[in-house]
Amino acid sequence: MTVSRDRGTGGLLLVHAHPDDETITTGGTIARYRRLGVPVTVVTCTLGEEGEVLGEQWAGLTADRADQLGGFRIGELTSALAELDAGPPYFLGGAGRWRDSGMAGTPAAEHPRAFVASGAEAVRALTGVILELRPRVVVTYDPHGGYGHPDHIHANRVTTEAVEAAAETGWDTPKFYWTVTDADILSDHLRALARRTVDGLPGALPPGWRLPAENELACVPGNSVTTTIDVADALPEKRAALRAHATQLTVAPSGREFALTNMIAQPVLPEEHYILVRGRAWAGGPDGREDDLFAGLV
Known part of the structure; x- marks a missing residue:
């Protein structure tokens, strides 16, 4: 599955586990760089089928009832990305290829399409995206997955391996970051x-x-x-x-x-935080940190 050509190359690639993660942790960053004209692609690894919902209005959609939440969340993600000017959703492997794994120890983790079991196939799929888009910056979670969700942890592993695989086969991503909170x-x-x-x-x-x-x-x-x-x-x-x-x-x-x-x-913080794990840091902000993910890149 190829990435839409209108996304552009040489920009920012973010890898997130479920719809809403892109906005909660990196939404301001996405909107900021889109304002600057930087190509941005958000790769989402699952549809978030195992999520909880707010109130009875959505209760019938959950995995233990109609199991329609994932499809509904595609629409939510589409609207959110439009607000951030980040284009349509791009799901790793295609929409529905891998399923929300739920929390550790739950039956969802044993589903045959659970993202935590995606292994080498997910790495190959993301490596293909990186080779096609040649992003100058890649962002995903830290090894703890932020708050420890298994899909977040696995997204870190898949992204790390894909960045390394792409470097061996045609594109060495200049800068690779983890999204965190100070x-x-x-x-x-x-x-x-x-x-x-x-x-x-x-x-x-x-x-x-x-x-x-x-x-x-x-x-x-x-x-x-x-x-x-x-x-x-x-x-x-x-x-x-x-x-x-x-x-x-x-x-x-x-x-x-x-x-x-x-x-x-x-x-809703007025700043978003990152840890650079690949590439050179170029301190330029008033706090001695980088103030631009693309700092030092031509």
């Missing part, structure tokens, strides 16, 4: 949210939401982050893309936070 910045925003909530100030948590417990949200030590992308100007697009994933999450009226089906508040 623990220090996350803590700053959560403290501000807690103060607003306790004092009943504008921007307090909506009813039914709760603050995350300590270390409940995925993050990494600030000193491990190599790159900070300022996405403040792209937050309108990111918020719109978040709202497009209506079965999965809710954006607070203030636009400052969102919550998944667990109703734990997560800040």
